[in-house]
Amino acid sequence: MPADGYLERLKREGRIVVVGASLAGLRAAETLRDEGFAGTLTMVGDEPYEPYDRPPLSKGVLLNRTTPDHTALPRRRALDADWRLGVAATGLDMAAKRVRLADGEELEYDRLLIATGVRARPWPHEREAELDGVFVLRTRDDATALQKRLTDGPRRVFVVGAGFTGSEIASACREREIAVTVAERGAAPLVGALGGVVGEVAAQLQRESGVDLRTGVMVTGLEGDSAGRVRTAHLSDGSSVEADVVVVSLGATRNTEWLTGSGLGAGPRGIACDAGCRAFDIRGIVTDDIFVAGDVARSPHPLFGYQFLSLEHWGNAVSQAETAAHNMLCKSVDRRPHMWVPAFWSSQFGVNIKSVGVPSMGTEILISQGSLAERRFVGVYGYQERVIGAVTFDQARWLPFYEHLIETTASFPPPFATVDRRPEGARPVPADFPDPSVPTHGPTVTLSGYSPADRRMTFTPGRH
Amino acid sequence: MRVVVDLNRCQGYAQCAFLAPDVFEIHGEEALLYKPRPDEAWRDDVVRAVTACPVQAILLDRSDEAVTAGEASDAR
Ligand SMILES: Cc1cc2nc3c(=O)[nH]c(=O)nc-3n(C[C@H](O)[C@H](O)[C@H](O)COP(=O)(O)OP(=O)(O)OC[C@H]3O[C@@H](n4cnc5c(N)ncnc54)[C@H](O)[C@@H]3O)c2cc1C
Ligand code: SF4
Numbered sequence: 001m002p003a004d005g006y007l008e009r010l011k012r013e014g015r016i017v018v019v020g021a022s023l024a025g026l027r028a029a030e031t032l033r034d035e036g037f038a039g040t041l042t043m044v045g046d047e048p049y050e051p052y053d054r055p056p057l058s059k060g061v062l063l064n065r066t067t068p069d070h071t072a073l074p075r076r077r078a079l080d081a082d083w084r085l086g087v088a089a090t091g092l093d094m095a096a097k098r099v100r101l102a103d104g105e106e107l108e109y110d111r112l113l114i115a116t117g118v119r120a121r122p123w124p125h126e127r128e129a130e131l132d133g134v135f136v137l138r139t140r141d142d143a144t145a146l147q148k149r150l151t152d153g154p155r156r157v158f159v160v161g162a163g164f165t166g167s168e169i170a171s172a173c174r175e176r177e178i179a180v181t182v183a184e185r186g187a188a189p190l191v192g193a194l195g196g197v198v199g200e201v202a203a204q205l206q207r208e209s210g211v212d213l214r215t216g217v218m219v220t221g222l223e224g225d226s227a228g229r230v231r232t233a234h235l236s237d238g239s240s241v242e243a244d245v246v247v248v249s250l251g252a253t254r255n256t257e258w259l260t261g262s263g264l265g266a267g268p269r270g271i272a273c274d275a276g277c278r279a280f281d282i283r284g285i286v287t288d289d290i291f292v293a294g295d296v297a298r299s300p301h302p303l304f305g306y307q308f309l310s311l312e313h314w315g316n317a318v319s320q321a322e323t324a325a326h327n328m329l330c331k332s333v334d335r336r337p338h339m340w341v342p343a344f345w346s347s348q349f350g351v352n353i354k355s356v357g358v359p360s361m362g363t364e365i366l367i368s369q370g371s372l373a374e375r376r377f378v379g380v381y382g383y384q385e386r387v388i389g390a391v392t393f394d395q396a397r398w399l400p401f402y403e404h405l406i407e408t409t410a411s412f413p414p415p416f417a418t419v420d421r422r423p424e425g426a427r428p429v430p431a432d433f434p435d436p437s438v439p440t441h442g443p444t445v446t447l448s449g450y451s452p453a454d455r456r457m458t459f460t461p462g463r464h
Numbered sequence: 465m466r467v468v469v470d471l472n473r474c475q476g477y478a479q480c481a482f483l484a485p486d487v488f489e490i491h492g493e494e495a496l497l498y499k500p501r502p503d504e505a506w507r508d509d510v511v512r513a514v515t516a517c518p519v520q521a522i523l524l525d526r527s528d529e530a531v532t533a534g535e536a537s538d539a540r
Binding site: 043050053055056059060063065066070071072073074075076077078079080081083085314315318343344345347350351352354376394396397399 | 495
């Protein structure tokens with residue numbers, strides 16, 4: 001059968017199943033319809049809500065500018081999809097091309113897109129995690145519960161982990177004049193993502209805003225009262241903090257357990273795929289009918305030496321979903337690689353923080369514009385004499401320029417002389433990233449090795 | 465009416481905050497905060513903001529089709 005005929009039929013009357021009905025799933029579904037897919041489109045999501053946007057959950061929602069139920073994503077077009085919401089996918093039969101659902105139903109597919117994302121890593125001690133007042137923040141339900149508690153007027157909020165989400169939560173608390181303590185294992189907030197030089201600025205911002213910031217400490221335990229409400233957090237330096245709300249912000253875990261034993265190359269680091277978003281099986285052979293996109297994917301990037309990147313970035317989910325959807329419907333010569341330059345934003349303590357590239361790959365940083373002391377600057381990261389990433393604090397307009405430097409593999413330190421270069425920008429200094437083997441709250445970009453044939457890195461064998 | 469802003473693209477030019485101040489607000493120097501489901505009353509303002517944004521970062525619903533076969537939609 002000629003492949004062309006197959007693709008024509010696929011477009012006309014094929015069956016496509018999308019598992020994970022969030023940002024990546026929605027944008028992929030829209031692209032499939034845009035590119036002429038007229039067959040059956042089924043959207044499977046374990047959350048009972050239509051696709052919604054997560055970034056506001058730690059920003060506008062906690063600042064009371066909006067509510068969690070108002071975060072549904074706008075639609076680029078009508079989808080005419082069959083939605084299975086509130087039902088998890090529980091298994092995959094690659095040979096029979098079927099997805100099993102928690103309610104016993106089985107969905108046959110011609111093409112499958114996996115966009116199951118990540119979930120918040122819970123507090124590791126189960127009984128302590130169940131104490132009343134202990135939260136994580138990933139879903140609309142998490143945000144509803146946390147927002148209610150913050151509005152009730154807690155005496156003190158205790159945040160475990162000063163990554164982006166933890167820092168944004170602390171920022172919202174301070175803006176609402178709620179007392180907050182932040183405990184971070186690393187030397188400063190955001191060190192995993194931006195390094196120690198920028199982390200020090202983030203630490204100053206937190207302290208000046210009245211955050212009780214404790215760095216270089218671990219939380220050893222959470223203690224409740226007789227009614228099962230959280231009361232005290234114990235720290236590794238022997239101190240303890242009284243708090244009636246605890247938010248655990250220790251990064252995320254990839255939602256791949258449902259694929260265990262399926263034969264797909266899925267594991268705790270995500271699902272490995274090629275540059276065209278096709279998933280690898282456990283043997284390192286690329287599949288032709290299973291695609292992945294968004295936070296759950298790990299894919300090779302030509303700009304970063306074809307290392308596999310896992311990106312917990314909003315923009316990556318959108319871009320990879322569009323590429324995956326396009327590739328699902330076309331001949332191999334018409335496929336496109338996913339070559340998005342990583343980009344991220346966060347706002348906290350009144351500062352707009354944005355980054356491009358992979359700062360955490362950088363060994364050196366140069367403050368090319370503005371100054372750290374003014375909390376308004378551009379930091380450029382260098383790796384092997386190349387510009388590999390950049391971060392801005394309230395200098396967003398410059399970011400496209402640095403993105404261009406990264407895309408063109410410009411040399412580091414960049415040769416240009418800027419108008420407002422200060423003494424501190426005269427030469428690069430060590431970027432000061434923590435030892436990657438020491439787990440922190442988790443950066444939002446993870447380098448996870450090279451080829452999927454590097455088995456240790458790509459999958460955990462299924463339990464048969 | 466559902467709205468999302470691609471904040472990777474947004475450069476804090478604040479045109480949207482001038483044109484639809486009930487929906488978009490600049491927080492601090494250049495961080496944008498917005499209401500993702502603004503009241504219908506502001507639709508004209510939001511449409512003006514979408515058009516005026518120099519980097520086309522604002523996406524407004526082009527369909528309010530409800531989700532089917534799942535839980536009831538809470539769109540609009
Ligand atoms: C509080 C918060 C703030 C953020 N802020 C920013 C920010 O400022 N900037 C930025 O760039 N990014 C930010 N992000 C990250 C951004 O939201 C994610 O990158 C994005 O949501 C990824 O989309 P996704 O569709 O790949 O995955 P997800 O949004 O994680 O969606 C996956 C979906 O699949 C569902 N699912 C999982 N397993 C199954 C299964 N077996 N069956 C059916 N469904 C399943 C999940 O429940 C979920 O609904 C933030 C995230 C959070 C939580
Ligand atoms: S007009 Fe566009 S670029 Fe300017 S603040 Fe609004 S969304 Fe951002």
